[in-house]
Amino acid sequence: MVLDSRAIAIDVMGADKGPGEVIEGVKHALKQDPGLPLLTLVGIQSEIEPLLKKHAILGHPKLKVIHASDVIGMDEKPTQGIKKKDSSMMRCLDLIKSEECAAMVSCGNTGSLMAGATVRLRLIPGLERPALSTVIPSKDHLFILLDVGANPETTSKQLMHNAILGTNHSQIELGIHKPKIGLLTIGTEEGKGTERIQEAHKYLKSLGTTINYTGLIEGFHVFEKDVDIVVCDGFVGNILIKTCESLFHMLKELFKEELTANPVRKLGAVLSMQAFKAIKHKFNPDRYSAAPLLGVNGIVLKAHGSSNSTGIMNAIFSAQKMLNQNMNKHILLAIAEANEIIKGGAA
Amino acid sequence: MVLDSRAIAIDVMGADKGPGEVIEGVKHALKQDPGLPLLTLVGIQSEIEPLLKKHAILGHPKLKVIHASDVIGMDEKPTQGIKKKDSSMMRCLDLIKSEECAAMVSCGNTGSLMAGATVRLRLIPGLERPALSTVIPSKDHLFILLDVGANPETTSKQLMHNAILGTNHSQIELGIHKPKIGLLTIGTEEGKGTERIQEAHKYLKSLGTTINYTGLIEGFHVFEKDVDIVVCDGFVGNILIKTCESLFHMLKELFKEELTANPVRKLGAVLSMQAFKAIKHKFNPDRYSAAPLLGVNGIVLKAHGSSNSTGIMNAIFSAQKMLNQNMNKHILLAIAEANEIIKGGAA
Numbered sequence: 001m002v003l004d005s006r007a008i009a010i011d012v013m014g015a016d017k018g019p020g021e022v023i024e025g026v027k028h029a030l031k032q033d034p035g036l037p038l039l040t041l042v043g044i045q046s047e048i049e050p051l052l053k054k055h056a057i058l059g060h061p062k063l064k065v066i067h068a069s070d071v072i073g074m075d076e077k078p079t080q081g082i083k084k085k086d087s088s089m090m091r092c093l094d095l096i097k098s099e100e101c102a103a104m105v106s107c108g109n110t111g112s113l114m115a116g117a118t119v120r121l122r123l124i125p126g127l128e129r130p131a132l133s134t135v136i137p138s139k140d141h142l143f144i145l146l147d148v149g150a151n152p153e154t155t156s157k158q159l160m161h162n163a164i165l166g167t168n169h170s171q172i173e174l175g176i177h178k179p180k181i182g183l184l185t186i187g188t189e190e191g192k193g194t195e196r197i198q199e200a201h202k203y204l205k206s207l208g209t210t211i212n213y214t215g216l217i218e219g220f221h222v223f224e225k226d227v228d229i230v231v232c233d234g235f236v237g238n239i240l241i242k243t244c245e246s247l248f249h250m251l252k253e254l255f256k257e258e259l260t261a262n263p264v265r266k267l268g269a270v271l272s273m274q275a276f277k278a279i280k281h282k283f284n285p286d287r288y289s290a291a292p293l294l295g296v297n298g299i300v301l302k303a304h305g306s307s308n309s310t311g312i313m314n315a316i317f318s319a320q321k322m323l324n325q326n327m328n329k330h331i332l333l334a335i336a337e338a339n340e341i342i343k344g345g346a347a
Numbered sequence: 348m349v350l351d352s353r354a355i356a357i358d359v360m361g362a363d364k365g366p367g368e369v370i371e372g373v374k375h376a377l378k379q380d381p382g383l384p385l386l387t388l389v390g391i392q393s394e395i396e397p398l399l400k401k402h403a404i405l406g407h408p409k410l411k412v413i414h415a416s417d418v419i420g421m422d423e424k425p426t427q428g429i430k431k432k433d434s435s436m437m438r439c440l441d442l443i444k445s446e447e448c449a450a451m452v453s454c455g456n457t458g459s460l461m462a463g464a465t466v467r468l469r470l471i472p473g474l475e476r477p478a479l480s481t482v483i484p485s486k487d488h489l490f491i492l493l494d495v496g497a498n499p500e501t502t503s504k505q506l507m508h509n510a511i512l513g514t515n516h517s518q519i520e521l522g523i524h525k526p527k528i529g530l531l532t533i534g535t536e537e538g539k540g541t542e543r544i545q546e547a548h549k550y551l552k553s554l555g556t557t558i559n560y561t562g563l564i565e566g567f568h569v570f571e572k573d574v575d576i577v578v579c580d581g582f583v584g585n586i587l588i589k590t591c592e593s594l595f596h597m598l599k600e601l602f603k604e605e606l607t608a609n610p611v612r613k614l615g616a617v618l619s620m621q622a623f624k625a626i627k628h629k630f631n632p633d634r635y636s637a638a639p640l641l642g643v644n645g646i647v648l649k650a651h652g653s654s655n656s657t658g659i660m661n662a663i664f665s666a667q668k669m670l671n672q673n674m675n676k677h678i679l680l681a682i683a684e685a686n687e688i689i690k691g692g693a694a
Contacts, residue, residue: 111534111539138597139597139600139601139604149533152533152540152541153541184586185582185586186496186499186581186582186585186586186589187458192458193499193582194499194500194582218585218586218589219585219586219587219588219589219590219591219592219593220589220590220592220593221593222589222590222593222594223590223593223594223596223597224593224597232586234533235532235533235540235541235583236582236583236586238533238534238565238566239531239532239533239565239566239579239583239587240566240586240587240590241566242565242566242567242569243566243567243569243570243587243590243591244566244590244591244594245566245567246566246567246568246569246570246571247569247570247591247594247595248594249570250485250486250570250571251598251626253486254486254626254629255622255626257486258622258623258625258626259619259622261622264618264619264621265618265619265621265622267615267618268614268615268616268617268618268619268620268622269615269619269622270615271611271612271614271615271618272606272611272612272615272616272619273615274611274612275602275605275606275608275612275615275616276605278605279598279601279602279605282601
């Protein structure tokens with residue numbers, strides 16, 4: 001057995017499209033990047049091996065299979081999920097805990113992954129809560145929104161931590177050196193919004209040039225190219241991202257209906273098809289990395305449940321980037337520094 | 348002077364498009380509905396009268412002009428705004444307070460209107476906070492979202508009140524007899540989300556058939572035809588509606604760019620133009636009524652700052668419906684009943 005401290009565990013089970021799609025994603029990743037670390041495939045061995053054979057990657061030197069007999073269902077509660085010790089997801093977390101792997105990718109149950117990772121891996125010292133971070137496409141840029149659900153009741157200090165976590169995510173995933181941060185609220189005048197937001201605003205300003213905080217933003221600014229990171233609590237972020245998906249989906253259906261309403265419109269739609277394809281491509285979730293659960297000891301990536309093989313491949317590459325660039329070490333140092341500054345400011 | 352206890356005060360100042368657009372909206376309303384109550388136009392008399400003359404409605408028996416020398420600016424803080432006692436907006440509120448009018452329509456500064464109405468008119472007994480409610484178009488239906496910003500930190504009891512306020516708004520504005528209510532949260536399994544949401548969920552269930560509560564909903568469901576009313580706190584609702592506007596605006600720009608990228612696409616866009624127009628029309632804010640500030644003593648409608656004359660006319664008609672159908676009396680009774688039920692349940 002090759003021991004590779006940078007190995008990435010892949011939860012093969014729990015994806016909507018089945019283990020076949022995950023294995024295909026692994027194959028694409030291996031093909032595209034010979035520099036990948038060891039990939040540890042975790043799941044039901046009797047299902048995985050025939051798929052590896054089918055894709056002619058059985059026995060590939062960069063692959064290892066670890067059997068896990070159980071699978072966490074998409075609708076299982078986090079409290080039930082984390083009890084399934086021999087599930088592929090919990091076994092992946094254990095591999096990080098035992099340092100056999102440094103990162104994991106899973107398409108499975110988000111609640112169980114968040115709860116399992118927090119309990120089993122614990123938090124990076126200095127942090128109080130993890131945050132789930134996600135890359136969102138806009139017209140001419142990508143931005144990061146966090147927290148989208150790990151921590152629904154986020155204190156002002158935790159909002160400040162989210163800004164730091166998002167900065168590190170943005171630097172590595174989007175390659176932005178000094179990402180511009182906006183704190184999401186309702187009305188940008190000083191003194192508006194809630195006390196919690198006002199305090200977080202104060203904390204963020206007190207961090208000075210250690211981060212690139214640009215101030216309070218409203219919902220109107222979310223899809224404008226003003227900021228690279230939108231910071232909010234997990235309640236607002238989760239509702240926001242899901243509502244945007246819901247709006248987007250509704251508009252898609254509406255366009256389909258209106259553009260096929262008569263032959264002239266249909267012809268018009270055919271001629272302008274490439275425009276619709278370009279827009280659809282821009283918002284294709286498989287183009288963007290999986291959502292990292294930031295703040296835990298280890299790299300934990302939640303890929304979309306409905307990921308295709310490209311989505312899986314991109315998630316593996318994201319994990320690799322986060323490992324290669326030592327994301328968690330940077331987070332540890334940045335959080336320690338920020339905590340020190342606001343402690344000093346309060347004293 | 349004709350005294351009409353159902354008179355509607357119109358804040359003529361403070362609209363983005365100027366007093367002319369407001370007066371034009373008044374003219375349209377008078378033309379379309381001879382059954383309108385008295386409309387009291389409040390603002391700078393020397394600006395209003397020439398406009399009335401221009402539109403040949405000077406001296407119209409359904410119109411009255413009241414001079415107010417001041418205007419609240421769009422960027423003024425609520426605390427500053429409500430100090431402008433001779434502003435058109437505050438004078439409109441005073442007309443409701445003195446019972447010369449029963450309703451008002453304003454396109455002006457939202458914060459000042461919310462603060463002014465709450466302070467000057469006070470709340471309907473049994474209520475603790477007002478809620479700003481808004482009609483949102485989806486693919487095949489309209490739904491109501493509230494609170495969109497009157498009360499950013501809403502308790503569980505206040506969330507229950509929002510459901511009742513929304514029910515009354517929906518019944519009158521959309522004519523839905525038993526509107527289906529969803530409480531917005533992050534994960535619909537029992538026990539998920541925050542304690543505040545869980546408690547509100549319990550309260551709403553305990554109201555039984557007095558309202559049509561269908562349970563918790565996630566962001567994914569907001570634009571689906573599952574519910575007629577989406578209940579949330581003013582922080583979430585404000586961010587949500589503004590972010591949706593931001594997403595919608597961004598997509599519009601993106602379509603414009605992609606559909607004009609080459610001659611073939613341009614031709615396609617011309618042929619399918621009617622589809623785009625239909626979609627644009629569906630989401631035209633002037634089609635829907637202004638947002639009522641629910642829960643105050645009096646009918647207070649906030650029209651979009653950028654309303655055109657159709658928007659103003661529709662806002663006047665909404666105010667009329669709310670008056671004719673005694674909305675606030677229904678709210679008073681429904682809130683009293685709900686408070687009694689949950690008081691009984693808690694005992």
